[in-house]
Amino acid sequence: MKFRAKIVDAACLNHFTRVSNMIAKLAKICTLRISPDKLNFILSDKLASGGVSMWCELEQENFFSEFQMEGISAANNEIYLELTSENLSRALKTAQNARALKIKLTNKHYPCLTVSIELLSVSSSSRIVTHDIPVKVIPRRLWKDLQEPTVPDSDVSIYLPVLKTMKSVVEKMKNISNHLIIEANLNGELNLKIETELVCVTTHFKDLGNPPLASENASQARNPEQMAEVHIDIRKLLQFLAGQQANPTKAVCNIVNNKIVHFDLLHEDVSLQYFIPALS
Amino acid sequence: MKCLVTGGNVKVLGKAVHSLSRIGDELYLEPLEDGLSLRTVNSSRSAYACFLFAPLFFQQYQVATSGQDPLRCKILMKSFLSVFRSLAMLEKTVDKCCISLNGRSSRLVVQLHCKYGVRKTHNLSFQDCESLQAVFDPALCPHVLRAPARVLGEAVLPFPPALAEVTLGIGHGRRVILRSYQEEEADSTVKAMVTEMSIGEEDFQQLQAQEGVAITFCLKELRVRLPAHTHHPVLPACPGPGLTALPLPSQGLLSFAESANLSLSIHFDAPGRPAIFAIEDSLLNGHFVLATLSEPYPHSQDLRSPELCRPAPQLQAHSTPLLDDFANDDIDSYMIAMETTVGCEGSRALPSLSLPPGLQPPCSPGPHSEEEEDEDEPSTVPGTPPPKKFRSLFFGSILAPAHSPQGPRPVLAEDSEGEG
Numbered sequence: 029m030k031f032r033a034k035i036v037d038a039a040c041l042n043h044f045t046r047v048s049n050m051i052a053k054l055a056k057i058c059t060l061r062i063s064p065d066k067l068n069f070i071l072s073d074k075l076a077s078g079g080v081s082m083w084c085e086l087e088q089e090n091f092f093s094e095f096q097m098e099g100i101s102a103a104n105n106e107i108y109l110e111l112t113s114e115n116l117s118r119a120l121k122t123a124q125n126a127r128a129l130k131i132k133l134t135n136k137h138y139p140c141l142t143v144s145i146e147l148l149s150v151s152s153s154s155r156i157v158t159h160d161i162p163v164k165v166i167p168r169r170l171w172k173d174l175q176e177p178t179v180p181d182s183d184v185s186i187y188l189p190v191l192k193t194m195k196s197v198v199e200k201m202k203n204i205s206n207h208l209i210i211e212a213n214l215n216g217e218l219n220l221k222i223e224t225e226l227v228c229v230t231t232h233f234k235d236l237g238n239p240p241l242a243s244e245n246a247s248q249a250r251n252p253e254q255m256a257e258v259h260i261d262i263r264k265l266l267q268f269l270a271g272q273q274a275n276p277t278k279a280v281c282n283i284v285n286n287k288i289v290h291f292d293l294l295h296e297d298v299s300l301q302y303f304i305p306a307l308s
Numbered sequence: 309m310k311c312l313v314t315g316g317n318v319k320v321l322g323k324a325v326h327s328l329s330r331i332g333d334e335l336y337l338e339p340l341e342d343g344l345s346l347r348t349v350n351s352s353r354s355a356y357a358c359f360l361f362a363p364l365f366f367q368q369y370q371v372a373t374s375g376q377d378p379l380r381c382k383i384l385m386k387s388f389l390s391v392f393r394s395l396a397m398l399e400k401t402v403d404k405c406c407i408s409l410n411g412r413s414s415r416l417v418v419q420l421h422c423k424y425g426v427r428k429t430h431n432l433s434f435q436d437c438e439s440l441q442a443v444f445d446p447a448l449c450p451h452v453l454r455a456p457a458r459v460l461g462e463a464v465l466p467f468p469p470a471l472a473e474v475t476l477g478i479g480h481g482r483r484v485i486l487r488s489y490q491e492e493e494a495d496s497t498v499k500a501m502v503t504e505m506s507i508g509e510e511d512f513q514q515l516q517a518q519e520g521v522a523i524t525f526c527l528k529e530l531r532v533r534l535p536a537h538t539h540h541p542v543l544p545a546c547p548g549p550g551l552t553a554l555p556l557p558s559q560g561l562l563s564f565a566e567s568a569n570l571s572l573s574i575h576f577d578a579p580g581r582p583a584i585f586a587i588e589d590s591l592l593n594g595h596f597v598l599a600t601l602s603e604p605y606p607h608s609q610d611l612r613s614p615e616l617c618r619p620a621p622q623l624q625a626h627s628t629p630l631l632d633d634f635a636n637d638d639i640d641s642y643m644i645a646m647e648t649t650v651g652c653e654g655s656r657a658l659p660s661l662s663l664p665p666g667l668q669p670p671c672s673p674g675p676h677s678e679e680e681e682d683e684d685e686p687s688t689v690p691g692t693p694p695p696k697k698f699r700s701l702f703f704g705s706i707l708a709p710a711h712s713p714q715g716p717r718p719v720l721a722e723d724s725e726g727e728g
Contacts, residue, residue, distance in 0.1 A: 159503050160502040257584070
């Protein structure tokens with residue numbers, strides 16, 4: 029197994045840093061999947077994450093000037109590593125003024141992802157910061173749990189409002205109740221509701237627009253006014269929203285009635301899918 | 309004793325007190341012929357810090373009122389710090405600061421003369437005490453590093469604020485290496501990230517050490533708090549999420565030295581022997597003495613190991629255990645003797661030795677004080693002792709509780725070091 033990659037462009041480096049900051053906010057421990065063309069940050073829907081799952085994908089050639097990898101075998105040319113996301117974002121934080129950044133898979137008493145940063149320096153000598161991020165290599169037999177989740181057939185698909193607005197609304201709602209209802213219809217309306225014994229609060233977002241539907245049958249069958257809803261844990265939604273630092277290029281929300289809400293985001297060239305299951 | 313500090317020096321004094329406050333809970337104030345000495349030591353005696361302000365630092369400096377013996381006192385660090393708590397306020401509103409020791413009323417009086425005729429007077433109670441003096445001599449240390457404080461301040465930036473210990477040493481190609489030190493716990497399944505900073509020899513004004521030498525000490529005691537302060541001359545743009553709008557409650561040695569544009573010297577010896585961090589200019593000098601780990605270093609800490617980035621070979625199913633065992637509690641640390649007898653100089657002495665009466669403490673020529681900057685610890689427990697591995701620098705408790713004025717002997721072996 030071998031992996032080494034290099035970033036020399038400042039913009040790419042900043043972008044990669046932003047991605048890792050986002051991942052660090054979304055998942056404490058995640059899986060990094062390295063394949064010849066892509067990098068994926070994966071959180072699988074195990075009990076530990078409360079059923080939340082995440083799939084983040086980026087094309088390696090958009091970031092790295094050099095990229096070499098050799099997977100576990102020729103037939104399975106991939107590497108799956110489990111790591112603490114915060115370590116990666118902390119390591120990249122020191123790369124603010126870097127001339128170059130290298131990432132390698134190394135074995136220093138235990139497997140590590142070594143991030144080596146050459147800093148710009150006023151003096152002739154360069155300064156080098158090295159971070160050894162401990163990783164766990166995930167064996168081949170567990171890979172099946174870490175595959176790209178299938179996008180469910182949703183009842184309603186809608187474009188999201190400005191995420192910052194959504195976040196501030198949800199933040200205030202969190203103080204009232206842990207149980208949030210997210211509902212939307214094919215008329216571009218999305219509501220966030222909380223209901224307690226004493227009070228009900230609903231925030232209405234209108235004129236959001238809906239992405240074109242996959243099949244014509246579905247659009248005719250469904251009443252555009254009819255809401256599809258999911259009851260979710262408000263903290264999971266808040267964690268998702270808190271992780272989005274900038275407004276994405278594209279943001280779609282897919283709701284499967286009473287089952288799951290699926291967020292499909294595109295931050296420039298990085299795609300992020302986030303699934304929050306309904307409260308049981 | 310009476311001294312008057314004016315202008316920008318008030319803030320300098322305040323900053324020094326802030327850095328001392330991170331080390332110990334009690335401040336030892338002693339007016340000497342060479343200047344005003346402020347010293348402290350931490351509760352586990354593994355860190356000692358001392359600032360000496362030369363008479364020129366003051367507009368007026370009077371060691372003792374005629375006829376009286378110079379007083380030595382010990383005050384609660386918290387009380388003294390409260391006078392200088394807001395550095396911004398000191399800078400903006402305080403014109404003069406007058407510190408006087410009145411033996412009769414046993415109060416240390418700190419008076420701040422502020423703008424608009426406002427005068428703030430703090431009466432701090434103190435205890436008579438022995439002189440706090442650690443015996444150490446930078447000149448005896450075979451290894452020296454010296455660089456502008458800014459270089460070292462930048463060097464510690466990549467390390468997480470919570471990091472306790474760091475290893476400093478000389479690696480391949482005479483590069484200075486700082487590496488985070490992880491205590492090995494046999495049952496730990498979660499390994500921590502290891503960070504290493506490597507700086508070229510050219511950034512140092514003096515580098516007198518061979519490849520392979522290294523010491524491990526507590527970084528927290530030196531650490532700069534995340535730079536929210538605009539005084540830092542040149543720092544890499546590092547917009548960390550940890551920056552807040554709150555003012556820096558205290559500064560470490562590194563930031564003190566940086567804002568004063570001073571160089572920091574690090575004198576060290578073999579592992580286990582204390583390391584001395586020193587800054588100096590014409591008006592003041594500071595020394596912080598830190599205990600260092602005396603254990604042999606694990607392979608991972610071997611700073612001479614060849615280029616650490618090797619392509620990963622076939623990875624094992626599980627990692628091989630580290631070869632060195634850190635479960636050994638029986639650490640043979642070197643301890644600096646805290647002399648309580650005048651007669652013993654430079655050798656270890658037990659604190660219980662009684663002094664022949666009438667002996668005066670020898671006039672110590674500007675004791676080198678170690679400056680230590682403490683990182684602002686996230687925990688609010690003051691004086692949290694560092695991990696057990698750092699054994700006390702000093703034998704037992706060197707400070708007898710205050711008795712009657714005749715009780716405590718004038719302490720201390722003279723400083724064995726010569727002219728700095």
